[in-house]
Amino acid sequence: MTAIVPLPAPHKKNWRDWQHAQPPFQSPDPRFVLRLSSPEDFPEIYALVNSIFKINKSVAEYDWIYKNNPYGSALCHLVVEKASGNIVSTGARFPWPLARANQDMETIQWGDSATLPELQGQGLLSLRIKHTDSHPWYDQAITFGLPNQASRNADKKYNRPVSSQPAAFARKIVDWRSLLVRKGMPDYLAKLAAPVATFVNRPSRRKQGDLRVAPIYNFYQEHQTLSLDYSRSENFWCPHGAQWMNWRYFSHPSKKYLAHGVYDGDELQAFSVIRLDRDSAMLMELIAPNNHLSQILLDQVEYVAAESGAKSIDFYGGKNWRQWPALKQQGYFMRPSNLYPNVTSNHCPEALLPENWQLLPGDSDVF
Ligand SMILES: CC(C)(COP(=O)(O)OP(=O)(O)OC[C@H]1O[C@@H](n2cnc3c(N)ncnc32)[C@H](O)[C@@H]1OP(=O)(O)O)[C@@H](O)C(=O)NCCC(=O)NCCS
Numbered sequence: 001m002t003a004i005v006p007l008p009a010p011h012k013k014n015w016r017d018w019q020h021a022q023p024p025f026q027s028p029d030p031r032f033v034l035r036l037s038s039p040e041d042f043p044e045i046y047a048l049v050n051s052i053f054k055i056n057k058s059v060a061e062y063d064w065i066y067k068n069n070p071y072g073s074a075l076c077h078l079v080v081e082k083a084s085g086n087i088v089s090t091g092a093r094f095p096w097p098l099a100r101a102n103q104d105m106e107t108i109q110w111g112d113s114a115t116l117p118e119l120q121g122q123g124l125l126s127l128r129i130k131h132t133d134s135h136p137w138y139d140q141a142i143t144f145g146l147p148n149q150a151s152r153n154a155d156k157k158y159n160r161p162v163s164s165q166p167a168a169f170a171r172k173i174v175d176w177r178s179l180l181v182r183k184g185m186p187d188y189l190a191k192l193a194a195p196v197a198t199f200v201n202r203p204s205r206r207k208q209g210d211l212r213v214a215p216i217y218n219f220y221q222e223h224q225t226l227s228l229d230y231s232r233s234e235n236f237w238c239p240h241g242a243q244w245m246n247w248r249y250f251s252h253p254s255k256k257y258l259a260h261g262v263y264d265g266d267e268l269q270a271f272s273v274i275r276l277d278r279d280s281a282m283l284m285e286l287i288a289p290n291n292h293l294s295q296i297l298l299d300q301v302e303y304v305a306a307e308s309g310a311k312s313i314d315f316y317g318g319k320n321w322r323q324w325p326a327l328k329q330q331g332y333f334m335r336p337s338n339l340y341p342n343v344t345s346n347h348c349p350e351a352l353l354p355e356n357w358q359l360l361p362g363d364s365d366v367f
Contacts, residue, residue: 005221007070008228008239009097009104015073018137025134027127031083034131037076037090042066045076045090045112052114060253065111065365068251070243071095075108077128077135079115089115089124091132094365097239098142100351101232108138110145111365125154142236142345144357146364152340161344165354167316169337170327173197174281174302175311211269211293213300216259219245222268223261223287230287233320236351237358240285248362249273249284257284260300262293272297274304274313275367281310284362286323294326302330318358 019036027034037045046062049055066074072095079089091113098107115124132138147155155162173179176197180190216223219242227240240248249257261271270288274281283301288294305313315327316339341359345351361367 005224005242007097007243008224008241009099011071011095011106013106013137015075018075018135021136023131023135025130027079029123029127031081032088032124032127033080033082034127035078035080036135037074037078039067039073041076041078041087042074044087045078045092048087048090048116049112049114052116058253064247064251064253065094066092068247069094070241070247071097076112077132079124079127088119089128091125091128093132093143096144096363097241097244098236099232099239100236101234105236106137106141108141108143109363109365110143113147113151126158129158129160139346142343142348142351144341144343144359146339146366147342152342155342161342161352163340163342163354165340166337167339167341167354167359168319168324169314169316169335169339170324170332171315171335172302172313172327172330172332173311174306174313175279178311208296210264211296212263213260213296214263216261216271218250219243219259223271226268226271226289227285227287230289230322231358231360233318233358235320235356235358238360238363240362245273245285245362258304259285260297260304262288262296269293270297272301273362274301275361276305276308276310279309279311281305281308281313282361282367283313283315283327284360284367286326288323288326291326291329294323295330298326298330315361317360319355321358321360 019038046059050057075093077091078087081088091110093108093110096107096109098105152162177190177194180193181187221242224242231237249259256276257273258276259271259273262269270293273285275284286294286297288297301313315332316337341354341357343351350356
């Protein structure tokens with residue numbers, strides 16, 4: 001049996017302590033009670049979030065992030081309606097790995113912020129924010145998330161920090177023919193033009209020499225070591241450990257992620273992870289010590305995406321991510337994005353600056 005690799009940036013606090021440290025703020029609105037969640041609340045929270053977002057996520061999908069995250073269970077701040085006893089507004093906080101250069105940080109990613117439609121606009125989010133702010137744990141914690149427009153408006157309304165800079169976003173076209181048709185070109189012309197566009201955008205052929213590319217089915221110490229060595233940033237970054245990546249990519253109940261390694265003999269040199277989602281793909285990880293290995297992996301990623309029927313490959317990340325030059329060389333082009341990673345912190349003003357962060361697709365619960 002393989003030993004479990006210890007998590008990088010482990011959290012010192014645990015869920016029981018979080019529950020015992022009840023926030024003192026109470027609802028001034030007599031219709032509602034504010035409280036922290038316990039795992040028994042999760043089924044009701046899942047149903048509420050499904051109904052508000054009009055989605056149909058399965059219990060397994062929710063359990064994946066609420067219960068099975070190796071950094072700990074979700075911590076939800078709830079508004080409960082006194083008359084019915086029902087949860088009517090919820091916001092989750094998922095313990096997440098974070099470091100600032102070599103220093104481990106206590107960090108939470110927030111998500112699934114939702115209020116029952118008939119009670120929206122009555123200040124329930126504001127109650128949750130005050131409840132959250134009064135929790136003794138969060139004074140020293142950093143919280144980040146990827147808010148949608150509604151949340152960004154609410155953040156502005158409540159004078160919370162709001163990022164004005166969208167994340168740097170890049171796309172590589174894999175299927176030119178369907179793109180050209182979508183842009184209005186008749187199919188017979190697109191059929192002729194697509195090979196030309198593919199040729200112009202083709203990456204130069206890379207010599208693999210003795211290197212070989214092979215699929216990865218499980219992450220171990222060797223992946224963790226490589227990941228920490230080559231994704232470390234001097235500022236805020238999320239260290240991806242083997243246990244965490246196994247959970248993040250290989251135990252997701254519905255999303256499909258494929259990982260590949262480049263090997264010299266038996267020795268792992270570099271690896272990548274891609275998410276395949278019907279006709280689109282997203283690059284999640286690109287861990288490589290040099291440009292040559294990055295390009296070999298990007299070729300592989302493109303091959304896998306094309307095979308699966310993806311029309312394009314997307315990526316977003318902090319501007320100081322070290323692999324941007326490799327992506328550009330591979331024909332990825334920059335596009336406008338509506339992704340606004342957002343950070344709150346009471347004790348660390350540098351964390352509020354987006355340029356200090358290296359958040360990547362794997363760091364969001366959304367992708
Ligand atoms: C966003 C949401 C959680 C806010 O909860 P709430 O209890 O209604 O929030 P409050 O009453 O405290 O504040 C409402 C503010 O949120 C913003 N807001 C809420 N819904 C919005 C929407 N659909 N579009 C734009 N802004 C919106 C507005 O700034 C609003 O202020 P206003 O009423 O003065 O216009 C709630 O609207 C919701 O559940 N929306 C659907 C799910 C969702 O999109 N969640 C965000 C996930 S990132």
